[in-house]
Amino acid sequence: MTGKVYLVGCGPGTPDLLTIRAVNVLESADVVLHDRLIDDHVLEHTKDEVEEIYVGKKAGESNKQEWINELLVSKAEEGNVVARLKNGNPVIFARGGEELQYLKERGIDVEIVPGLSxxxxxxxxxxxxxxxxxxxxxxxxxxxxxxxxxxxxxxxxxxxxxxxxxxxxxxxxxxxxxxxxxxxxxxxxxxxxxxxxxxxxxxxxxxxxxxxxxxxxxxxxxxxxxxxxxxxxxxxxxxxxxxx
Amino acid sequence: MTGKVYLVGCGPGTPDLLTIRAVNVLESADVVLHDRLIDDHVLEHTKDEVEEIYVGKKAGESNKQEWINELLVSKAEEGNVVARLKNGNPVIFARGGEELQYLKERGIDVEIVPGLSxxxxxxxxxxxxxxxxxxxxxxxxxxxxxxxxxxxxxxxxxxxxxxxxxxxxxxxxxxxxxxxxxxxxxxxxxxxxxxxxxxxxxxxxxxxxxxxxxxxxxxxxxxxxxxxxxxxxxxxxxxxxxxx
Missing domain, CATH: 3.30.950.10 (Tetrapyrrole methylase, C-terminal domain)
Known part of the structure; x- marks a missing residue:
């Protein structure tokens, strides 16, 4: 059974500006993809057996995006609930739109959890x-x-x-x-x-x-x-x- | 001792898009001011002995704003923690800026809790x-x-x-x-x-x-x-x- 990808906005940085929905997704996620901008306290909401994958990009490493896209697809196809964490709101200058499109085109169930930009x-x-x-x-x-x-x-x-x-x-x-x-x-x-x-x-x-x-x-x-x-x-x- | 006013953004409508910070403020509030756009489930986060005041405006009732402003001041001056709930983000087309200014000019401690517009x-x-x-x-x-x-x-x-x-x-x-x-x-x-x-x-x-x-x-x-x-x-x- 195919899983699902959540593109989760984590707000501007301070962990108490997460939404309840984002916390709920974190608590249910089997796999979490995050970068260096995500506060460690955000990751404390995940379950103990979660698979955490660091996918931080440095400036210029745009080729990493294809790797992230593929990772989201493969983890979902293995049946996982996947939380792709992003600072702010994932569809305001955060390439959430690109990941959304990539996943939809491959038939992956995907949902955006808007966050505070x-x-x-x-x-x-x-x-x-x-x-x-x-x-x-x-x-x-x-x-x-x-x-x-x-x-x-x-x-x-x-x-x-x-x-x-x-x-x-x-x-x-x-x-x-x-x-x-x-x-x-x-x-x-x-x-x-x-x-x-x-x-x-x-x-x-x-x-x-x-x-x-x-x-x-x-x-x-x-x-x-x-x-x-x-x-x-x-x-x-x-x-x-x-x-x- | 003077209390404090929080201008709390409650997001677009669904209660799980509240932030953790908004929930924390609701749990600590002595007085809550809200209008008809706030979902009932949001108010479930308040403590039992909270004073709830409905301040909903209909179109054209802009004179009510002065009454709301005065209410915020008087409830804070009585020493209460006051949560002024607003849909969305209180400083994007929600007159939060006006309430903020009014309260600051009268020396009331005030803080904005940004919400999802x-x-x-x-x-x-x-x-x-x-x-x-x-x-x-x-x-x-x-x-x-x-x-x-x-x-x-x-x-x-x-x-x-x-x-x-x-x-x-x-x-x-x-x-x-x-x-x-x-x-x-x-x-x-x-x-x-x-x-x-x-x-x-x-x-x-x-x-x-x-x-x-x-x-x-x-x-x-x-x-x-x-x-x-x-x-x-x-x-x-x-x-x-x-x-x-």
Missing amino acids: SATSLAPLIGVPLTKRGVSSSLSILTGVGKGGSDSSWENVGDTGVVLMTVKNLSRVVEKLTESKMSKRTLSVLISSGSTSDERILVSQLDRIPELAEFVGIEPPFNTGGGGSRRGIIGHKRPDFRRF | SATSLAPLIGVPLTKRGVSSSLSILTGVGKGGSDSSWENVGDTGVVLMTVKNLSRVVEKLTESKMSKRTLSVLISSGSTSDERILVSQLDRIPELAEFVGIEPPFNTGGGGSRRGIIGHKRPDFRRF
Whole structure:
């Protein structure tokens, strides 16, 4: 009997932002595939006899995706309940759509368990709303990783813009945002390792973010949020925010 | 001693898409404020002696917001742990930002517990990815409710567009989307009462959605998702989708 694959979103990093459904899937899984971004506490929900497979990719190792796809198929065909863990939401810049398609084309039963994307959870966690009546009425989620994949639609950024995986392209992301309709003076937030004990937050006007990030040594993975703040949307800063 | 207010996102409707953190807050709350969109099963997580207050608003009753704000302040000032429950994510078109600001200005300790927005969870639940490499590299989240609030930035819709709360404005939303760069033939999904037992799904090309929704009698609340599908992003339809 063929098993089933769950593409499970594990949220932004902190283990208590898992959903109950994700916990239920973890508890029932025979095989778990995960990468280095998954917190160890997440894996504590699995049963004792689970088969854990580390499938972490480093940048550039895109050929590993085919191996992961095949692994999901073979483990399911052996009759296992397979949980493929992903940070955030598996269908927002996480290649969940590709894995879904691959599995469906091979007749594997597959289900997505949506998780909290860092794009929609990190700002609220530090007290920053993503939309606000009369201030921001549209939210755009983009990716800063252009190379190797398709580029983001920078001309289409709404009142609030959240850019995931800015990684090494921070200067380019800021350039693209300011080339669109976003003011260089937009109050913006850079979040590294959001929601975890390693979290670091930088608040600045948009065009100063790259130099300040370098100055204070903020490392990837991080997200950039900006926009709308000309009119105050990112104005709810906690007193313990770093200010520059 | 002053208490604390938690603005708690309860996800799209089905109770197992609550986060562990939301459950923990519910279990500790002395007072819970909720509206009609919250599933009864969510309230089962509260303690026996909790004070439950129904604060549901009907369309047009926006003056109730001031009453809710004052209620949050007074219950917190009495020393209570207050959980203000909201569907989805409290800072995506849910006025969480306004409540946050109101409470902060009055010195009340307040924390947002991000939840799964229907904008980012309903599509994955029915097997539709929101972004896909080479197909859609930007996601826009907008609201169909223009009257009374600020209007959405319809000119800024990315590869994938999700419109929340289209309610009675479905024709207008479709018109606005097609006036932007979205093709009339974009394969689109209309989801009513998503993730619950009342869920209804309509799949159609964009410009036919209003008449078909009326024909089959789909009622609000619902979301519209479209975009990218010229190139196939909403191409992973389940066999049991309604087709027209």
